[in-house]
Amino acid sequence: MVPAAFIALPAFPLTPNGKIDRNALPEPDYALDDSTYIAPGTPIETIMAGVWAELLGLDKVGRDDNFFALGGHSLLALKVTSLLQDRADIHVPVRLVFETKTLAELCSKIHGTDTLDDIQDLKTKAMEFLDHGQEAQxxxxxxxxxxxxxxxxxxxxxxxxxxxxxxxxxxxxxxxxxxxxxxxxxxxxxxxxxxxxxxxxxxxxxxxxxxxxxxxxxxxxxxxxxxxxxxxxxxxxxxxxxxxxxxxxxxxxxxxxxxxxxxxxxxxxxxxxxxxxxxxxxxxxxxxxxxxxxxxxxxxxxxxxxxxxxxxxxxxxxxxxxxxxxxxxxxxxxxxxxxxxxxxxxxxxxxxxxxx
Known part of the structure; x- marks a missing residue:
């Protein structure tokens, strides 16, 4: 497993008997760095970013973000595919979530999003999806x-x-x-x-x-x-x-x-x-x-x-x-x-x- 976040500490907090005090460890901060944030650029990216933001508890997700670097894990990856199917009728094999490095790359691998009819349909779904989760903001x-x-x-x-x-x-x-x-x-x-x-x-x-x-x-x-x-x-x-x-x-x-x-x-x-x-x-x-x-x-x-x-x-x-x-x-x-x-x-x- 690849860690979802890294935190630099001057020293590990210890309990009185010299063991690591896990309760004293700081919580990872998955907040986005606005200086590198690039907004979703297509309807399918808008939908995908909404799913990630909702499941990861984030205000926004960019097209160059990595699901696991933001705090995702295998269980949430399964929830991504389930939510996409339920909310937008979009089928995404869960393996693609693991195999791709960025949200944009993942979206580029999804079939049925490239013709004019597909794009028009996705625009409608993207606007409908704004009614759910963090993207409603x-x-x-x-x-x-x-x-x-x-x-x-x-x-x-x-x-x-x-x-x-x-x-x-x-x-x-x-x-x-x-x-x-x-x-x-x-x-x-x-x-x-x-x-x-x-x-x-x-x-x-x-x-x-x-x-x-x-x-x-x-x-x-x-x-x-x-x-x-x-x-x-x-x-x-x-x-x-x-x-x-x-x-x-x-x-x-x-x-x-x-x-x-x-x-x-x-x-x-x-x-x-x-x-x-x-x-x-x-x-x-x-x-x-x-x-x-x-x-x-x-x-x-x-x-x-x-x-x-x-x-x-x-x-x-x-x-x-x-x-x-x-x-x-x-x-x-x-x-x-x-x-x-x-x-x-x-x-x-x-x-x-x-x-x-």
């Missing part, structure tokens, strides 16, 4: 964010897939791929749609709605991902975001990748942080913006090459921060978007097409 967080968003979105004009949808679409009847863009206001959405001959799906950022914690960003991104896959059940995605919206757009892209969906291009506009991303990125900065990294003697490409090893481009457009959705800056921005989409559509292996 996430539901008030998600509901609170969504409720605040609706206060801002109630006056946004455009097409909604359902009356309670958060994504608002313009040009939805136009041919070609849709652009999913995370932005702050309806004016930004209407300006993009007016200058792009393609469907534009607006996703409001968390401005004035939430703090930009990893949990909140993951929660709002998960809601957008669910709506995006319903709007576009097949094909490659084109995703982008400006300012705060870029942070959410990056998380949306990562969650879509974890669902097995491809992102043809991710537009990140006016960003100050550049965490690694495993597909192509189009970076956009304003010429007069304080976020323009190409100042005297600076070489931001050193950072970009390390973060975006699959490839990236940089475009400098006219305007300063907060001025990009007015003329002539909006024309400069949309010309970059058109150029990138055209280049991607003409590249080998692309699963998007555009009308000219």
């Amino acid at each position: 996430l539901r008030p967080l998600i509901d609170e964010i969504i409720e605040k968003q609706r206060d801002y979105l109630q006056h946004w004009s455009g097409h909604r897939l359902k009356p309670d949808s958060l994504i608002v679409s313009l040009n939805e009847t136009r041919p070609g791929p849709g652009l999913f863009w995370c932005l702050q206001g309806h004016n930004e959405l209407s300006q993009l749609a007016a200058h792009l001959e393609m469907p534009v799906h607006g996703m409001r950022s968390g401005h004035m709605v939430m703090e930009y914690t990893s949990e909140n960003v993951s929660a709002i991104a998960a809601r957008y991902v669910a709506e995006m896959t319903a709007i576009q059940p097949a094909g490659d995605f084109i995703v982008g975001g400006n300012c705060q919206g870029g942070v959410i757009a990056r998380e949306i892209a990562a969650q879509l990748q974890n669902l097995g969906r491809k992102i043809s291009v991710l537009f990140l506009m006016e960003q100050s942080d550049f965490p690694p991303y495993r597909e192509y990125v189009s970076l956009i900065f304003g010429q007069e913006s304080f976020l323009n990294p190409y100042v005297a003697d600076a070489d931001p490409d050193v950072v970009f090459r390390e973060a975006y090893r699959a490839g990236y481009s940089v475009d400098i457009i006219s305007g300063g921060h907060g001025q990009f959705f007015e003329s002539p800056n909006i024309e400069s921005l949309t010309s970059v978007i058109k150029k990138q989409i055209r280049a991607i559509s003409q590249s080998a292996g692309s699963n998007i097409s555009i009308s000219r």
Whole structure:
């Protein structure tokens, strides 16, 4: 048996007769280290994390966590498989719990979670599973964010897939791929749609709605991902975001990748942080913006090459921060978007097409 936890002690506590005083030994602390926590990225991971958290008495479980390192043992491993079967009708051989090193690896071995129908079914099960155990703590967080968003979105004009949808679409009847863009206001959405001959799906950022914690960003991104896959059940995605919206757009892209969906291009506009991303990125900065990294003697490409090893481009457009959705800056921005989409559509292996 491998110990579930290790505790360093300066010395063993002893009884008066010199034996180890087991009652005086400290309890293992299985609390997660937030600095290494990575939230579940797929519906099956959400379900699995909920099961582990409930059985292990933890507030949250990450996709890179090990069941036994968190305090699990053989009896609880059996309970994992039983609970998955009872709650979500998912069959997991108990041997997989022992053979895999992380929650993500375990979930990748489970059959029947890879087709579009499977994924849609798992999304429903994942949301239902939030009603059970420790994962129920996430539901008030998600509901609170969504409720605040609706206060801002109630006056946004455009097409909604359902009356309670958060994504608002313009040009939805136009041919070609849709652009999913995370932005702050309806004016930004209407300006993009007016200058792009393609469907534009607006996703409001968390401005004035939430703090930009990893949990909140993951929660709002998960809601957008669910709506995006319903709007576009097949094909490659084109995703982008400006300012705060870029942070959410990056998380949306990562969650879509974890669902097995491809992102043809991710537009990140006016960003100050550049965490690694495993597909192509189009970076956009304003010429007069304080976020323009190409100042005297600076070489931001050193950072970009390390973060975006699959490839990236940089475009400098006219305007300063907060001025990009007015003329002539909006024309400069949309010309970059058109150029990138055209280049991607003409590249080998692309699963998007555009009308000219």
